[in-house]
Amino acid sequence: MPSQQKRKNQAKILRQFRAVHRAMGAVLFVFFFIISVSGLLLGVKKNSGDVLLPKTQTGTTSDLGRWLPLSELKEKAITVLRDSISPELSQELDRIDVRNEKGIVKFIFANHYYGIQLDGATGAVLSIGKRRSDVIENIHDGSIIDSYLGTGGYVKLIYTLIMSIALLLFTITGFWLWYGPKRMRKSRS
Template sequence: MQPHNRQQQARLLRISRKVHRTTGALLFAFFFVVSVTGLLLGWKKNSGGYIMAKSHSGTSTNLADWLPIDSLHRNALRIYRDSIRAGGSPALDRIDIRQDKGMVKFVFVDGFWGIQLDGATGRLLHIEKRRSDFIEKVHDGSILDHYFGTGSVIKLIYTTVMGIALLVFTVTGFWLWYGPGRMRRQAARSRSGAGAS
């Protein structure tokens, strides 16, 4: 290997090591949060209903037997006020219709609560604390948007920074693993070439 080429590769290794170490030090807390929340989200369906509540079944999967959505919504609001928080008109995040379960789930913005109703009778099936939604928002950074009401600005910045950081970590980590071996092989080839001549 030419001395100049070897110096360039050694310099590239030093830069890679510094970038890798600096990125890891600066974003340690964020990587920790992403890894822990990702692990929890991976296990959410196997948490015994603690992270993600079980979807309960209603009496009919035939949509023709179901009550109108506005009736179900009124019933969910009444249950919310009676069982979770009195007063006000809670904002809905979404309505999940599970026809195969005969169930409608009303998910509220405030406090990560969900109410599962029988689609045909409107009867309460389950009140759930949606921990998986909270963990998901922490995982992707949108928890700050949720509390500050900033749309998805913080989430976009956070996911961009974390995505670029992970890419930098991957590239520099690969070079820190591959570079020294490559330099040793090239040095060995140079020595054997010099010895043959």
């Protein structure tokens, strides 16, 4: 009789896990779809043929002693942005990516996702391109909503916590939905 009660308890737990798994799946389906598609795109961004991310170019030298000052390169990048793309775009930089091994400096602008690659030594323009992967990354981690609402990172934090906990619960309940019946069959023998 104790074995019969044990099986009933296992079956009850299995039903509860299935209900949690199903409810979370229904509620969070759209979010998991967005995360999976954006994650897939981010995984292939460097192999997208410049569609998602401009290829990193190569400059004339990796010798930093022969490079122009960073402030001069920054001014050159802002001039290129204004003259070659649009004078109306924000000149605010998101980051400066120095690739000394490649001999280049990437200037990535905030708000409009343009990137300009300059030769570190000559200041020559090597690439002007839209960094679509940055938009995809902002969608992937929820920061695009933060930017739109101006919440200072709180939406991204809450989104990340909810989705991380949900994925953990999916993993646990999914494992139990796979393992539980095996365990019940084994205890029947």
